[in-house]
Amino acid sequence: MIVTARDWNDGRWIEVEVVDGAIARVEALDPARPASPDDPFIAPAFWDIQTNGRWGHSFSSSDLTVEQVVDIVRAQRNLGAGRICPTLITAPPEHTLHGLRTIAQACDENPDVDRMVVGIHLEGPFLSEKTGYRGTHPAECMRDPDWSLFEKFQEASGGRVVLMTLAPEREGSAEFIRRAVAAGIAISLGHTATDADALAAAVDAGATLSTHLGNGIVAELPRHPNPIWLQAAEDRLYASLIADGHHLGPAALRVFARAKGWNRLILVSDAGWLAGLPAGNYGAWDVDPSGKIVLAGTPYLAGSALGLEVGLRVLDAVEPAFPRPLLDTVTTNPARLLKRPEPRLAVGEPAEFVLLRRPAPGGLTLERTCIGGEWFERAD
Structure with missing residues (x-):
């Protein structure tokens, strides 16, 4: 699985690769890549x-x-x-x-x-x-x-x-x-x-x-x-x-x-x-x-x-x-x-992340969730 989205840390475009339920690669993409309000974010x-x-x-x-x-x-x-x-x-x-x-x-x-x-x-x-x-x-x-x-x-x-x-x-x-x-x-x-x-x-x-x-x-x-x-x-x-x-x-x-x-x-x-x-x-x-x-x-x-x-x-x-x-x-x-390790998007971490969109303040929506390398669609 390869996911392309904007990083929750700084908004840069990144590519995240998942192998066997874990994050295997996180790579920054071209910093000049255009951004728009409706871009997906990964967190x-x-x-x-x-x-x-x-x-x-x-x-x-x-x-x-x-x-x-x-x-x-x-x-x-x-x-x-x-x-x-x-x-x-x-x-x-x-x-x-x-x-x-x-x-x-x-x-x-x-x-x-x-x-x-x-x-x-x-x-x-x-x-x-x-x-x-x-x-x-x-x-x-x-x-x-x-x-x-x-x-x-x-x-x-x-x-x-x-x-x-x-x-x-x-x-x-x-x-x-x-x-x-x-x-x-x-x-x-x-x-x-x-x-x-x-x-x-x-x-x-x-x-x-x-x-x-x-x-x-x-x-x-x-x-x-x-x-x-x-x-x-x-x-x-x-x-x-x-x-x-x-x-x-x-x-x-x-x-x-x-x-x-x-x-x-x-x-x-x-x-x-x-x-x-x-x-x-x-x-x-x-x-x-x-x-x-x-x-x-x-x-x-x-x-x-x-x-x-x-x-x-x-x-x-x-x-x-x-x-x-x-x-x-x-x-x-x-x-x-709770004194637990803070969740991160990093190599070796479990593939547990969400894709979000937020075109404007108060307009945030959850797209879907990845847990253990498997996607789960948003439910109300």
Whole structure:
């Protein structure tokens, strides 16, 4: 396979040759070759560190199957993603344990799935149980950080938990964070009513991310201080954002991008278990034709049905920065957060890349994705 496109680093035309699923050659072409707004760009495949399920199946479900995990993970290739963190939200411990064991089994039995799963993200159960802050997480399953429970989760996952979201105001959070970070787990803060002291203690203990900053929070807050501004102002925290056009407005996206800087922004899909299904009612949930998922009959968001392509397009319309650093928000930055090698287009690297077009700010589209030397066409 030989691919000719413009390099995501500097916009120069390059030729990339793939042999046996790996990049065998990267060659710069004539620098005088003309460029146009509709030229294809090549970049590493996306990383999505927060995706909860698809097609009516949740990674947190008590009846999750290996086949469902395999299908959900492989479906990400049509969305531009080459590495993901299956995300389990708050649930009864036995449900979480089942989900973790099932994901682990799917990875053990399918090398391609194991390669795509960079690790598992636990979003709970050590979150705020307060109305608004908890979002759609069940309050009755919330609890203070418990290292022995986490060890059970990690054992069930086969050591695959690499990211955990918690509320730093819960009793024992700082000590839990220290132990988790020492064990190589990245800690994120989210679904939290934190004050300045609890936030500072968590970051001092090693927390490095804010989960979907600006969401998972009550609708009305004190003007200042409040958990949003406290986290936005903390330079030691990355921020993950759901830029699907529903969870955050243009002004909030622009403020967060400027407060954090491009090297500390990470886009996530937060794709819900209803992602990929037609618009309509699904019991307690509605999937809107625009792609948002809400509690039925309310405006309250419950995850997204859209992929990272949409987030990149929306953020690019608000704060144009293509190709880099915009594309770093779904490649370099999440890899750096998880202390993994940064994805590159270089000889010897796996053939995991996307082809994109971006004729104008806010006009970015995913063309197709190469994973393991095989092409996957874009899916909505």
